[in-house]
Amino acid sequence: MRKRNRQADADEAEIDLTPMLDVVFIMLIFFIVVASFLKEAGIEMNRPDSNQNPPETDATSIVVTITGDNQIWMENRRIDIRAVRANIARLLASDPDQSFTVKTESGASAGALVEVGDAAREAGVKQVNWPAEEKK
Amino acid sequence: MASGRSGGAQDGGGEGEIDLTPMLDVVFIMLIFFIVTSSFVKEPGVEILKAEAVTTSACDRGTIIFAVNATGDVYYDKKQIPIDRAYRLAEAAKKEAPKANFVIQADVDTPTSALSDLLGVIKPLMDAPLCVSTDDAG
Numbered sequence: 001m002r003k004r005n006r007q008a009d010a011d012e013a014e015i016d017l018t019p020m021l022d023v024v025f026i027m028l029i030f031f032i033v034v035a036s037f038l039k040e041a042g043i044e045m046n047r048p049d050s051n052q053n054p055p056e057t058d059a060t061s062i063v064v065t066i067t068g069d070n071q072i073w074m075e076n077r078r079i080d081i082r083a084v085r086a087n088i089a090r091l092l093a094s095d096p097d098q099s100f101t102v103k104t105e106s107g108a109s110a111g112a113l114v115e116v117g118d119a120a121r122e123a124g125v126k127q128v129n130w131p132a133e134e135k136k
Numbered sequence: 137m138a139s140g141r142s143g144g145a146q147d148g149g150g151e152g153e154i155d156l157t158p159m160l161d162v163v164f165i166m167l168i169f170f171i172v173t174s175s176f177v178k179e180p181g182v183e184i185l186k187a188e189a190v191t192t193s194a195c196d197r198g199t200i201i202f203a204v205n206a207t208g209d210v211y212y213d214k215k216q217i218p219i220d221r222a223y224r225l226a227e228a229a230k231k232e233a234p235k236a237n238f239v240i241q242a243d244v245d246t247p248t249s250a251l252s253d254l255l256g257v258i259k260p261l262m263d264a265p266l267c268v269s270t271d272d273a274g
Binding site for chain 1: 156160163164166167170171173174176187189190191192193194195198199201204239241242243244245246247248249251252255256259262264265266267268269270271272273
């Protein structure tokens with residue numbers, strides 16, 4: 001009884017799994033090697049559609065301009081980068097739903113742009129808009 | 137059936153017959169995990185001094201990565217590319233992974249005009265705000 005049972009086992013159930021295991025292991029190693037667990041981190045910036053109204057016509061909008069020599073202008077005065085956050089926070093306090101736009105002029109550096117965007121996000125704006133630079 | 141097998145192991149297979157099934161289960165689960173998580177990111181492969189930002193947060197599914205270095209050259213997939221080719225490369229990458237979002241790595245000294253041009257080129261393909269890669273200042 002037991003003997004017949006073993007024989008039947010050997011005939012149908014005992015498939016040699018070794019080749020499949022080889023393949024599966026090679027696939028596993030391939031995917032482990034290829035998987036790059038790199039996570040990019042950064043700040044989000046929105047490019048408004050060019051057919052929208054230019055933001056300066058919108059009365060309730062905070063606009064910061066970065067000039068070509070990395071000066072930061074806001075409400076017609078030049079301000080220091082460290083003062084950007086406080087100024088935006090002050091404007092946001094009156095109307096928390098204001099949109100925020102940072103405009104750059106040709107020659108500004110990405111570092112200044114990121115710093116302004118960062119300050120705005122720190123102050124609590126929902127979205128940093130960065131429209132295309134005007135071509136001269 | 138169960139009694140038959142255990143009897144067989146007792147008198148015959150005490151040495152060679154290891155039950156591989158649990159290991160196979162584990163291996164398959166690992167395999168499926170790595171297949172699912174692999175996203176095949178093409179890294180720009182250029183050294184960039186990123187700006188620091190306090191509000192740095194993870195770029196959600198940001199796997200299409202362009203880099204713009206301090207002189208305004210655009211890099212993608214370890215090659216410098218002309219700005220005109222950026223659209224076609226971005227389109228191909230977007231077709232391969234429709235849910236992927238765009239990331240731009242910009243140097244602190246990168247002129248914003250170069251960044252703006254690149255953003256203008258890939259803007260039609262974007263369905264989420266651009267993620268400008270930064271280092272966490274915290």
